[in-house]
Amino acid sequence: MKGEGADRFKIAVLIINLSCLSVGIGLRVTGRIDLAERVWVAGVIFVLAALLVEIARSLRRGEVGLDIVAALSMSAALVFGETLAAAVVALMYSSGTFLESYAEGRARREMQDLLSRVPRTATRYRNGGTLEEVPLEEIAVHDLLFIRQGDVAPVDGTVESAGAVLDQSALTGEPMPVRLKRGQEVMSGSTNAGEAFDLRASRRAAESTYAGIVRLVEEAQRSKAPMSRLADRYSVLFLVVTVALATTAWWLTDDPIRAVAVLVVATPCPLILAVPVALVAGLSRAAHFGVLIKGAKSLEALARAETLILDKTGTLTDGRPQIVTIDTYADLSSGEVLQLAAAADQASTHPMAQTIVTAARGRGMVLPVPTDIEEVPGDGVSTRVNGHSVVVGGTSFVMRRIGASKDSYRVPEPGSVLVAVAVDGRLAGHLVLADALRSGTADFLARIRRQGIGRILLATGDRYAVARAVTDGLGLDAIRAELTPDQKVLLVLTERKNGLVMMVGDGVNDAPALAAADIGVAMGARGAAASAEAADVVLLVDDLGRLVSGMEVASRSRRIALESVIAGIGLSMAGMIAAAFGYLAPVEGALLQEAIDVAVILNALRALRISPPTIP
Incomplete structure (x- = not known):
């Protein structure tokens, strides 16, 4: 006013x-x-x-x-x-x-x-299956919400229906609606541009993407x-x-x-x-294209940045393991191995298990309900699926369960994880999971160099072998691995001799370096609140290409x-x-x-x- x-x-x-x-x-x-x-x-x-x-x-x-x-x-x-x-x-x-x-x-x-779009209430399912209108602050994690056509998603969550069509233009600048499948994530503030669908809340309203964007806009x-x-x-x-x-x-x-x-x-x-x-x-204009810059001072610094320091996990990579290959050792196809593994992993709450379940559902697979479930937390799960005995977990755990030696099977590459799958007492395959590079990373680095960035470094707390394997062929000027948060800050201060330093990260451990940099950039408003608060620029979607557009x-x-x-x-x-x-x-x-x-x-x-x- x-x-x-x-x-x-x-x-x-x-x-x-x-x-x-x-x-x-x-x-x-x-x-x-x-x-x-x-x-x-x-x-x-x-x-x-x-x-x-x-x-x-x-x-x-x-x-x-x-x-x-x-x-x-x-x-x-x-x-x-x-x-x-x-x-x-x-x-x-x-x-x-x-x-x-x-x-x-x-x-x-x-x-x-953005601010005018903030919903005040949401439609939630009661235990009996009926609907009720509740204030936004009453929504809890795992609540099932009903999103009508034209409604704005009130919280972050996942699609529980067969699919959903969402208009994210107010958040990302992307003019075309996006089609999401069951299990895919919905960003709060998106408008339902298709049929009504069910949304499973993954965050409270105050912690969701849209609430973070509103705070940053203010x-x-x-x-x-x-x-x-x-x-x-x-x-x-x-x-x-x-x-x-x-x-x-x-x-x-x-x-x-x-x-x-x-x-x-x-x-x-x-x-x-x-x-x-x-x-x-x-x-x-930057906000219109999904790049929220916290003031004209930050805009000027963004225009003059000369050195770029990138975090790895969640910045250069997606930050979530994905299935990159499926090795099979029996008569089953890779699809059958994934389906049986995902069906068994429905009984587990381990993040790796949920990744496998999401990947199978993303491929349209129907997952049978497992029975006779026996889980060893952190190791794996034994179940029966459609009459088959299925064991899923770490290679040592699975091989012990079927009484075999693991020595003759492959060793994971740096940065990857093997999930073994045994069916009816025989090793059926390995799911190879890795935190892969974001698509278009090489193109992003080439484009950002054309914007005047002369020096690009990777700063990660991960092991050097993993960092080198993930970034091989990207043409980075240097890789600094196994860094603590204070060592990342020291790297930022050291690189200032080469000109204005821009640091890009997403986690809590990146917040000190983001604050120390001449221009700190946080990946996505759904990232750690500490990094978004410390940063000078927030990319409203986890897309590094938006940084080039913002520059x-x-x-x-x-x-x-x-x-x-x-x-x-x-x-x-x-x-x-x-x-x-x-x-x-x-x-x-x-x-x-x-x-x-x-x-x-x-x-x-x-x-x-x-x-x-x-x-x-």
Whole structure:
């Protein structure tokens, strides 16, 4: 509401100033010059009062802003009777702040579209199979929810029906709905674009993806961009140069109007407004494509990163073991081995067992219900499935159960795990599970190097052999393995000698390094809360390609801001010199500066239309 109130005030200032300028021009045309000037003065004083209040606030914060030059030019024009010039400068300033407000408002609307989608209640199954409407905070893990067509998923969970069609565009920027199968994960905040389906809650509402995104959005856009601070840092110098040039022109010509003309042209709206307009627009566009950047400072750092440090598990890899191959040793096919193993593993809660069950269901397999279940926690499970004796677990456990030696069978490769499957007393096969690289990792690394990253390192707590095996062929500049969290921090600090360091991670152990890096990037809002809080950027989906898109948005936004500043200030300096030599009267200078300001601010607004071609 505070932002909306400020927006309304800026609109009111613009309308009052524009009305006074228009009425004054009408009065002057009809010959009522004195009354016209009074009307112009009234409009200028209104704008000047608002500007002086803003300057006072800045000074209390210890900031000397460039808006002092704008106030000085209006005041000087009023003192020396150039009321029309003062009115044009006032219009220039009020219209510039209105354009800035428009850009920020549009950016806020795009980001707060996320906030407006937060559901307040959910439809839950009772024990008897009936439905009840419950507040969001009452949903517990494992509750079964009914998601109607058009409903927003209130919590993270898995699909319990045969399938679901979900629109994730508000979270990821992906325009096409995605089709999920039974057992696949649903991200809270997704909209049901198909038939109603059942959702098994895997997190409470406060811990779900959407709640994390909402918290991060509320934190975003609060920082002041380094480019803006740079402008303020040199504002005193700019002010001194402006006053010196105006004073010199007055002293050499004995004409105070020359000084007024210089001050009018010097009004630095391009530097005051173009930078925040472009960078805030960049924040909005990045969020639209699933990259949440926590403020303009982080956006600038993202655009200038030179070294990239990547975590392995959950960042370069999916973070969850997957079945990569199935070795068979009997007459059963690989599909039959997987089906029997998954059927038996339905009786186990071990994460590896659940991975096997999910993989089988993902292939559309119907899993019989196991009987005569005997589980040794952490080792494996023995059951009967469709009349067959089935043993699933570690190779040692399975071979002991069937009375055989494990020596003649394969040894797992670094980074992989073997799950043995025996059927009717004979070893039927091995399921080979590994935490594989994310698809498209090599392409991601090639694309991010084109964005200006010159050095890429892997930082992992895993063993070196595993890290080397997983990343073989990726062309990394270095691999640092078996690192503790504090050693990751030390690596980040050491690499700073090569330029700005960007760290990408997802776990609690990555949080210190993310905080220490110049730009920390957390993988997905469903990752560890500590990493999302410590990071400067959060990828709203676990897709490294979005980081390239975010860097492109950041780079283009920064370039647009610089273009606007250089062009605007360059033209303003040329105008100041022309005014000092008497080639521009105050009114002409004000009109020229108005044209410059509109041009550079409209150029800055181009950042609202950035659309990275790298979105997959």
